[in-house]
Amino acid sequence: xxxxEEDPQALSIQEGENATMNCSYxxxxxxxxxxxxxxxxxxxxxxxxxxxxxxxxxGRLRVTLDTSKKSSSLLITASRAAxxxxxxxxxxxxxxSGDKLTFGTGTRLAVRP
Amino acid sequence: xTGVTQSPTHLIKTRGQQVTLRCSSQSGHNTVxxxxxxxxxxxxxxxxxxxxxxxxxxxxxxxFSGLQFPNYSSELNVNALELDDSALxxxxxxxxGAPGELFFGEGSRLTVL
Numbered sequence: 001x002x003x004x005e006e007d008p009q010a011l012s013i014q015e016g017e018n019a020t021m022n023c024s025y026x027x028x029x030x031x032x033x034x035x036x037x038x039x040x041x042x043x044x045x046x047x048x049x050x051x052x053x054x055x056x057x058x059g060r061l062r063v064t065l066d067t068s069k070k071s072s073s074l075l076i077t078a079s080r081a082a083x084x085x086x087x088x089x090x091x092x093x094x095x096x097s098g099d100k101l102t103f104g105t106g107t108r109l110a111v112r113p
Numbered sequence: 114x115t116g117v118t119q120s121p122t123h124l125i126k127t128r129g130q131q132v133t134l135r136c137s138s139q140s141g142h143n144t145v146x147x148x149x150x151x152x153x154x155x156x157x158x159x160x161x162x163x164x165x166x167x168x169x170x171x172x173x174x175x176x177f178s179g180l181q182f183p184n185y186s187s188e189l190n191v192n193a194l195e196l197d198d199s200a201l202x203x204x205x206x207x208x209x210g211a212p213g214e215l216f217f218g219e220g221s222r223l224t225v226l
Contacts, residue, residue, distance in 0.1 A: 103156045
């Protein structure tokens with residue numbers, strides 16, 4: 001079963017704009033990760049945030065984590081057409097080891113040139 | 114490029130048949146996980162292998178089975194295929210004890226008719 005959901009399910013923006021995606025999850029976690037998937041291909045790891053962190057940056061990516069609300073957000077700044085993809089959050093439950101992930105339902109991002 | 118390779122990339126089977134999917138892990142990674150991704154959904158955890166033993170299983174029936182070999186390559190076997198088994202099957206390798214990042218292959222797309 002899916003751990004949670006991403007919101008929105010789909011997002012269409014103009015190149016240069018920022019894109020924000022949200023993720024909600026259900027159980028206590030060790031870490032939360034964001035992955036990107038191009039059109040039915042493999043997933044690529046973007047960023048990992050630990051449960052004791054509140055914000056993390058990597059290049060044009062900014063991730064926040066609110067464990068009290070069991071939610072996270074991914075912000076992509078100054079988007080490019082090449083950012084067009086599906087984005088998934090993934091969590092590992094506190095009771096499990098760190099690499100059995102439960103994925104959300106994904107946000108499909110389209111960046112118009 | 115994650116260093117994880119899967120084969121075949123696409124295949125078509127009929128209901129009741131059996132299928133074997135293969136995965137070669139990234140060099141140095143001792144853990145392999147398999148995920149099933151139905152169209153429009155996030156990946157769902159099938160099982161994980163560590164040192165050739167199953168190390169956790171998701172909510173999948175016993176007709177889904179796996180193997181991990183001493184060189185850390187892996188197989189996913191599915192018996193008595195059903196129409197709902199049509200999906201993208203993703204293999205991911207990782208290093209036990211690392212903070213949880215998974216390295217995914219490009220997947221094997223299975224269609225069951």
